[in-house]
Amino acid sequence: MTSARAARTLLAATAATAVAALTAGALAAPAVAATTPKKPDHTATQRALDAAVAEGVPGAVAQARSGRTAWTGTAGERGGQDRYRVGSITKTFVATVLLQLQAEGRLDLDDPVEKWLPGVVRGNGHDGRKITVRQLLNHTSGVYSVTSDPGFQQKVFGPEFLRNRYDTWTPEQLVEIAMTHKPDFAPGTSWNYSNTNYVLAGMVIEKATGRPYGKEVERRIIKSLKLRATSVPGTKAKMPQPSSRAYSKLSIDPSATKIHDVTELNPSLAYAAGEMISDSNDLQTFYRALLKGKLLPKGELREMTQAVPVGAENPEFHYGLGLMRQKLSCGKEVWGHGGGIHGSSSEAVATRDGEHSLAMNFNADWTGDSAAVLEAEFCGTAPKS
DSSP states (O other), X not given: OXXXXXXXXXXXXXXXXXXXXXXXXXXXXXXXXXXXXXXXOOHHHHHHHHHHHHTTOSEEEEEEEETTEEEEEEEESOOTTOEEEOGGGHHHHHXXXXXXXXHTTSOOTTSBHHHHXXXXXXXXXXXXXXXXXXXXXXXOSOOOOGXXXXXXXXXXXXXXXXXXXXXXXXXXXXXXXXXXXXXXXXXXXXXXXXXXXXHHHHHHHHHHHSSOHHHHHXXXXXXXXXXXXXXXXXXXXXXXXXXXXXXXXXXXXXXXXXXXEOOOOOGGGTGGGTOOEEXXXXXXXXXHXXXXXXXXXHHHHHHHTOOEEOOTTOXXXXXXXXXXXXXXXXXXXXXXXXXXXXXXXXXXXXXXXXXXXXXXXXXBSSSOXXXXXXXXXXXXOOOOO
């Protein structure tokens, strides 16, 4: 639900990754004889997938594109065409729809949340009159994250999940849980990743369009880009094929050893914060199209990429509107998002020009270094054996 990468590095909750423009082009050089472009080398990326499996991930899959060339790598119990739950990568789709609605004049990101959801964001200091839609999208709202609620964690992320996995949650229920807590901070004064922000964002889409947010994602993005492996499942618990099993220890205790099959679940527990399913090919198609300006006008794309710092302890990360910028060790920057949900840890990123991209997934949520896969692909840094 939250980004798996962010959960371990930026946040303290349960689930990113994403990042900015590649370096500008070099000065023009004198004409020279034509040469054959160097074929991309993904050896380091494959080694990173193999290392993840060696460290305990049951299976890993990644696909990379550089220009018009594509490469797919797998390790362990995975197929190259596997579909998987993408968790918080859903947030980029949701933010894109809201930016499209702004471009159409149907809403303004600086509208107060109260305008669209009267009386919904209230309680214990929360006030939707003082929070804008934009602040939901870049996590500067201060709204408490439902996934930090101890009771919710017990039902959804701990051993109780096994008897609650098919329960349906409404977005109103998720927001009500968050409203029983105080805000993290006053709107606009700091940054903190909150899944409640995107539950509310999905609700705004529904109020502005009169249609379920998932139907708007399907109509505006999935069908437009012909993303045949991508879906917004709603309450459907089963995974479409092809796919692999998903595994979790359902525990934050690092000494826990029992592994559970968590493939089936009712994704309404995540709603617009992280319910979607996709594959590595579709995710790359989406982010490349987004960054190349095929989904948003220039003005809206500019707004989406205006990223704020996420904290002094993680200076390499900045968060835009559902889109994260990350600076890698070699100086390159990539944009995208990560996603974590039961038994699934994903990353999907691309350079700012959309020419070099990567999407990957581990079918486990307690181990595996996705950052090593990104470093391997974009910086050529292979993990130490």
